[in-house]
Amino acid sequence: MLISKRHFLASVLAACLAALCVAQADEAFRLGPHYWPTPNPKFLQTGSMEGVLQPTVSGELSSGLFGCVRNDGHRFHEGLDLRPIARDKRNESIDPIYAFDDGVVRYVNRVAGNSGYGRYMVIEHAQIAPGLVTLYAHLRSVPESIHAGVSVKGGQKIAVMGRSAGGYSIPRSRAHLHFEVGFWLGPNFQAWYDKQPFGSENEHGAYNGMNIVGLDGWELCGALRRGQAEDVWQFIMSEQIAVEAYVRDTAIPDLLEVNPHLMANVRLPDDHAGWLIELTWYGLPTRFRALTSLEMEGKDRWLTARALRPDLLEGKYCMDLARDDLFGGAGARLTSLINRMFVR
Incomplete structure (x- = not known):
């Protein structure tokens, strides 16, 4: 059976693409x-x-x-x-x-x-x-x-x-x-x-x-592909902060023990009384700041949360980070995360 030039070229192209896919699978x-x-x-x-x-x-x-x-x-x-x-x-x-x-x-x-x-x-x-x-x-x-x-x-x-x-x-x-x-x-x-x-x-x-x-x-x-972030760390540090959590606890949270780079202070203050933790809309903690007694004034509960960017949380039903209808403002997901980081 005779094969047209068009069909022949199409077959060659298909074979080349298949070979390319195999090569890509090894790299x-x-x-x-x-x-x-x-x-x-x-x-x-x-x-x-x-x-x-x-x-x-x-x-x-x-x-x-x-x-x-x-x-x-x-x-x-x-x-x-x-x-x-x-x-x-x-x-x-x-x-x-x-x-x-x-x-x-x-x-x-x-x-x-x-x-x-x-x-x-x-x-x-x-x-x-x-x-x-x-x-x-x-x-x-x-x-x-x-x-x-x-x-x-x-x-x-x-x-x-x-x-x-x-x-x-x-x-x-x-x-x-x-x-x-x-x-x-x-x-x-x-x-x-x-x-x-x-x-x-x-x-x-x-x-x-x-x-x-x-x-x-x-x-x-997407940010890496578009060149909008040089690497993962730059992407994390550029993420918008949607929620801030105040924790009345002087223990060092587990995540901060693992990664001290997330701490905003150079050292703990002498009258260390708690923490301010900044989180993205999806609950990733990106910064920990050790606070003094004065800075913790008015934060009487162990955990107090506030939505800085309600627009980023809107429609995110599954997140449950900040809740206006709950005393203290912390949702169940945020409470669970903070409990995990300050576990004893």
Whole structure:
């Protein structure tokens, strides 16, 4: 059968594109000074959600974003759900997963049923900021060479994308990487966990996902792609402050013990009486200021909160950071976070 020149050129182009995709799967894409965690080039090419995010069963692309994107805005999603671009004959995803930056693996969960994250790992990037971590979840497999204490390079292959989960089954068609960037809240997680009415054991030590407070990964990656932020730390420091929390406590909060760079003071005042903590609309603490007795005057409760930017909180039903209708102004989510950081 004769093949037209047009069809021949189309076949050659298709073969070249396929070869390019294979090559890309062995090399991570740069995202500013960091690395995009999957081999999918779509986000870097377009910056759009289409072809990048894996939606829930609702089919809404926005359901794969960070924030109040589930259950009509009433359920919070901590990370980004990134879709695969390659599958095997059984329709299982086979995309490699890459480390966001240089770091040290702090935890790997290899037992899928032990966590809603399925198989997941946490990497700390202390050269960016102490306690700054990335989390990679629903993994299909993790090499035996990747375990706690191992150093990895940015862009290094660390796992394979999958659909592992605990207590439920992710369909093949919705396999994805759940990717988070955030602050690790510190080593005293178990003391906080033991005070909660969970009814199950903590299988993951201090690297339980509940001990990480995430930042808006979509906005972060967008800012890096557009050159609006040089790196993660600059992005965090440029985020708008939506809520301020006054805490009448002289203990050093766990997050500040991990990352002293978040403290605004050079030292504690002699008459240290409490803290002013600044938070983004999604509850990321970005600055701690030690306050004197005079500065804490009128703040009689252990925790007092105030919304500085109500416009940023509007419609964010799942956040519950500041509440006008509650004495003290702190919502349940903020109260839980502060309790965690000041746990004894």
